[in-house]
Amino acid sequence: MITGIAHVTVYVLNQDEALDFYQNKMGFEVGMDVTVEGGFRWLTVRVPSAPALELVLAEPKEGPMFSKDAAEKIRGLIEDGAFGVGVFETQDCQKTYDELVAKGVEFMQPPTEQFYGIEAMGTDNSGNWFSLTQQTS
Amino acid sequence: MSSRLRRLSVGRAFIADNRFEAVSLSRVAAQSSMSPSHFLRLFSDVYGETPNEFLIRLRVEQAKAMLVTESASVSDICERVGYTSLGSFSSLFSKRVGMAPTAYRRRLWAMSAEHFRFPVQAIPACYAFHFLGKAPN
Incomplete structure (x- = not known):
């Protein structure tokens, strides 16, 4: 029986800039930030009140799984907004939206009533979209 | 919020x-x-977790990184992460990590092919395989 999800990959254009975004704008905290042998930077962030799930912020680079061409294509897709991180939950969508906008987070949709709650849609500083959702209780 | x-x-x-x-x-x-x-x-x-448990977790996580990526003595690392008693630090570290600081350092250094780098075994195997081409042992 699977009991949870521990890590989810988010491809970003630059790990330093992504870390700054998730830590200083979104309010996440660093889970791990170490360089392992081979030079791969294992960088994870998590929501302080929900530390069980960590986002792995990884750059698509030429390597075992990506050819140079493939890595460049993925970077282009990130920039084009082809990928999404997922849904971030909040208790007050409008307030959190206002706070994030004040910090410079870009949104393509302000808080909007949906049948499942109130939802805003934004992007991280790589171009990955996310939803900010206040679930209907 | x-x-x-x-x-x-x-x-x-x-x-x-x-x-x-x-x-x-x-x-x-x-x-x-x-x-x-x-x-x-x-x-x-x-x-x-309690505030003290949170503090201990942060200190131990920092100590783990320092033990692997630096050559400083365990007692020096103990002081730098905020403990004045090596005994207390070792006890807290052992309780959290499952082994004493010295044993942790020795074990990870033995696994890593590069000096002062985390061994690839320290990250989930699927990521090691994906980004570094390292097949699970």
Whole structure:
């Protein structure tokens, strides 16, 4: 029986800039930030009140799984907004939206009533979209 | 985020920012404009750990990274992460990590092919395989 999800990959254009975004704008905290042998930077962030799930912020680079061409294509897709991180939950969508906008987070949709709650849609500083959702209780 | 949770997060951030210093619960609670008992109860309810457990976790995580990526002595690392007693530090570290600091360092150094780098075994095998081409042992 699977009991949870521990890590989810988010491809970003630059790990330093992504870390700054998730830590200083979104309010996440660093889970791990170490360089392992081979030079791969294992960088994870998590929501302080929900530390069980960590986002792995990884750059698509030429390597075992990506050819140079493939890595460049993925970077282009990130920039084009082809990928999404997922849904971030909040208790007050409008307030959190206002706070994030004040910090410079870009949104393509302000808080909007949906049948499942109130939802805003934004992007991280790589171009990955996310939803900010206040679930209907 | 409610006002109460926002104030709580200020206190939590204060702990994180001062994690290598000796900071009293009353001083942390004051950052959140709460009584120590209220702060302690709310912190545990929201984050699933006490402020002291949070502090220990941050210090141990930092110590783990330093033990692997630096050549400093264990007692030096102990002091730098905020402990004055090597015995207390070793005990807390062992309880969290499952082995003493020296044993942890020895074990990870033995696994890594590069000096002062985390071994690839320290990250989930699927990521090691994906980004470094390292097949699981």
